[in-house]
Amino acid sequence: MTLAPPSLLYLWPKRTLYFGAVYEPRELSQAAATLLVSLGEPIRFVAKGMSAPVASNSILLQAGVRVWADSGNAMIANCYLDALGIDYHNLSALMTHQKGGAAWQLKEEAQYIEAFSSIYDQQQGSEDTWQVLDQLLMNNDLSAAYPVDARVEEVLELIRRTVDDNLSVEELADAVCLSVPRLVEVFKKQTGIPIRRYRLWHRLYVTALRMGCGENLTEAALAAGFTDSAHCSHTFRAMLGMPPSQIFSPTNKMRIVTPQTHRDAPSMACDVA
Numbered sequence: 001m002t003l004a005p006p007s008l009l010y011l012w013p014k015r016t017l018y019f020g021a022v023y024e025p026r027e028l029s030q031a032a033a034t035l036l037v038s039l040g041e042p043i044r045f046v047a048k049g050m051s052a053p054v055a056s057n058s059i060l061l062q063a064g065v066r067v068w069a070d071s072g073n074a075m076i077a078n079c080y081l082d083a084l085g086i087d088y089h090n091l092s093a094l095m096t097h098q099k100g101g102a103a104w105q106l107k108e109e110a111q112y113i114e115a116f117s118s119i120y121d122q123q124q125g126s127e128d129t130w131q132v133l134d135q136l137l138m139n140n141d142l143s144a145a146y147p148v149d150a151r152v153e154e155v156l157e158l159i160r161r162t163v164d165d166n167l168s169v170e171e172l173a174d175a176v177c178l179s180v181p182r183l184v185e186v187f188k189k190q191t192g193i194p195i196r197r198y199r200l201w202h203r204l205y206v207t208a209l210r211m212g213c214g215e216n217l218t219e220a221a222l223a224a225g226f227t228d229s230a231h232c233s234h235t236f237r238a239m240l241g242m243p244p245s246q247i248f249s250p251t252n253k254m255r256i257v258t259p260q261t262h263r264d265a266p267s268m269a270c271d272v273a
Helices: 086-092 109-122 126-137 140-145 150-161 169-175 180-191 195-212 217-223 229-240
Strands: 008-011 016-021 026-029 034-038 043-047 054-056 058-061 066-070 075-080 095-099 102-106 255-259 267-271
Touching: 008 126, 008 195, 016 109, 026 229, 034 109, 043 058, 043 102, 054 102, 058 086, 058 109, 075 109, 086 095, 086 102, 086 126, 086 140, 102 109, 109 126, 126 255, 150 169, 150 180, 150 195, 169 180, 180 195, 195 217, 195 229, 195 255, 217 229
Parallel strands: 008 255
Antiparallel strands: 008 016, 016 075, 026 066, 034 058, 034 075, 043 054, 043 066, 058 102, 095 102, 255 267
């Protein structure tokens, strides 16, 4: 039996980057726009609107899209992009093919494979990795032309700051002087997903952050705002295609790297043994 290579997870409030090998096909329901880059053989995948699977080393998925993917034994760089949609907007211009909520084959695919391979091989720190990602994902001209609703940006920040309080949609709407229906509308337009789904996604982020630094699943899930560990496990499986027990299992040899306070702050590395 071939041992899986160690997994590597970088956590930032804006983006998440995971390196790991997946040895069986997965059906995923994306809660964030996602860039998948295989560092080995191409990924076979099919999304809504596609009549047959396609193989590519680079895939860009919209938030909210459901996709079936088979990466074989290849190491995959899985980058969950910023919630406001700026990264997705920039990357869309670099894809060769597009169908429905999926696009594939970056025009400079080799550059991305080389950059992600270097991050994994060198086990780079948080700040260095963030800088590499910014170089790959950001385009100042495209970013400047992409509209960002400041009210949605404020709601995202409120959700992140008040994970323990679990503010209602009514409270979030009041905070930005919108009616509930109008907030629901502009939030979905900007992020591609409903408020509730983003809140669950952020709770997964908080859970991973706490588990990587020593808390057990129950402690981390409750601190992230889940009602219990079962609710957390169900959300992990629905959004990531596998339960947290598999992601954080000792055999996965996960290493988690996080900034201590700010995305550019000195990083903290936690090994899940």
